[in-house]
Amino acid sequence: MANTWWELKILCDPDLEDSIFWRLEGFGCRGTASESKGNSSLVKAYLPHFQAQLLDLSALSLWLRQDALCIGLASPLLHWNLIDEEDWASSWKQYWQPQEIGDRFLINPAWLPLPESLERLVIRLDPGVAFGTGNHATTQLCLESLEMRLSEVPEAFLAKSDQKQPLVIADIGCGSGILSIGAVLLGVEKAYAVDTDPLAVQSTLSNRALNDINPECLIPTLGSVDILTKLISQPVDGIVCNILADVIIELLPEMKAITKATTWGIFSGILLEQSKAVADALEQNGWVVATLWKRKEWCCLNARRS
Numbered sequence: 001m002a003n004t005w006w007e008l009k010i011l012c013d014p015d016l017e018d019s020i021f022w023r024l025e026g027f028g029c030r031g032t033a034s035e036s037k038g039n040s041s042l043v044k045a046y047l048p049h050f051q052a053q054l055l056d057l058s059a060l061s062l063w064l065r066q067d068a069l070c071i072g073l074a075s076p077l078l079h080w081n082l083i084d085e086e087d088w089a090s091s092w093k094q095y096w097q098p099q100e101i102g103d104r105f106l107i108n109p110a111w112l113p114l115p116e117s118l119e120r121l122v123i124r125l126d127p128g129v130a131f132g133t134g135n136h137a138t139t140q141l142c143l144e145s146l147e148m149r150l151s152e153v154p155e156a157f158l159a160k161s162d163q164k165q166p167l168v169i170a171d172i173g174c175g176s177g178i179l180s181i182g183a184v185l186l187g188v189e190k191a192y193a194v195d196t197d198p199l200a201v202q203s204t205l206s207n208r209a210l211n212d213i214n215p216e217c218l219i220p221t222l223g224s225v226d227i228l229t230k231l232i233s234q235p236v237d238g239i240v241c242n243i244l245a246d247v248i249i250e251l252l253p254e255m256k257a258i259t260k261a262t263t264w265g266i267f268s269g270i271l272l273e274q275s276k277a278v279a280d281a282l283e284q285n286g287w288v289v290a291t292l293w294k295r296k297e298w299c300c301l302n303a304r305r306s
């Protein structure tokens with residue numbers, strides 16, 4: 001069968017949902033959704049057929065059971081089957097509804113009509129296979145942090161919606177481009193969005209067009225901090241980086257090359273128990289951590305250069 005996908009269905013204790021999502025992302029799943037089933041949750045996830053063999057799925061099942069065992073919860077039940085691409089797109093899309101985030105954003109799936117009243121900044125999204133629908137706590141924390149950071153700018157810039165703040169940001173691990181689009185809607189002049197996954201770069205490009213964003217304001221590029229050092233002529237005003245704690249720690253020394261004394265940083269993708277390690281690494285690399293925001297078991301560190 002051409003273009004077939006694994007559909008994974010996991011019936012689990014609701015408290016296991018986040019660790020399952022994380023495990024599924026690490027396994028390479030594209031597009032996850034959950035719904036309530038009585039006292040349980042049904043998590044669905046999709047993965048290109050060529051990316052996993054039956055043996056891999058058995059291993060995943062074992063990891064999920066071990067994760068549950070470690071925190072004393074009932075073992076989740078994993079079922080899988082193959083579906084074709086069309087079914088994949090429609091199965092996943094039906095679970096994704098418009099969602100308000102923070103005080104200013106509304107995430108609207110690309111295939112749904114825009115809301116009649118546009119009191120919020122609408123981010124239209126079709127993430128395709130990239131991460132970043134706005135459903136994950138870490139994405140929400142980053143959008144809310146951007147809202148906070150970018151509301152600190154002079155009133156004069158906010159008074160006229162078409163006036164850009166003279167700010168340049170780097171979005172490291174852009175996924176669907178959701179954070180860069182949010183930043184541009186909040187008024188930044190330019191967002192450099194990088195990701196090591198070509199599908200994420202493609203998705204950011206499509207979402208840029210979907211949101212009618214001037215290509216000069218949002219520049220998606222394949223790569224990571226190394227590529228940013230070549231792309232930008234001056235240090236950036238802000239960094240938003242929602243990846244994993246280990247990856248953030250690894251990238252911090254390189255980030256020095258793209259920052260200046262006033263650069264702020266928003267770092268997420270960090271489990272609460274990893275926050276101290278990331279905060280220590282930030283301090284060792286010349287950042288001062290100002291706030292820690294948490295949601296579920298995730299957190300987001302807001303920092304400034306020291």
Ligand SMILES: C[S@@+](CC[C@H](N)C(=O)[O-])C[C@H]1O[C@@H](n2cnc3c(N)ncnc32)[C@H](O)[C@@H]1O
Nearest residue numbers: 131132139173174175195196197200224242243
């Ligand atoms: C958790 S997703 C975040 C997506 C989006 N920014 C959001 O907040 O929803 C992390 C993204 O980082 C990318 N990534 C992983 N390691 C990376 C690295 N070393 N440099 C740049 N991007 C990376 C992944 O491909 C993935 O798209």
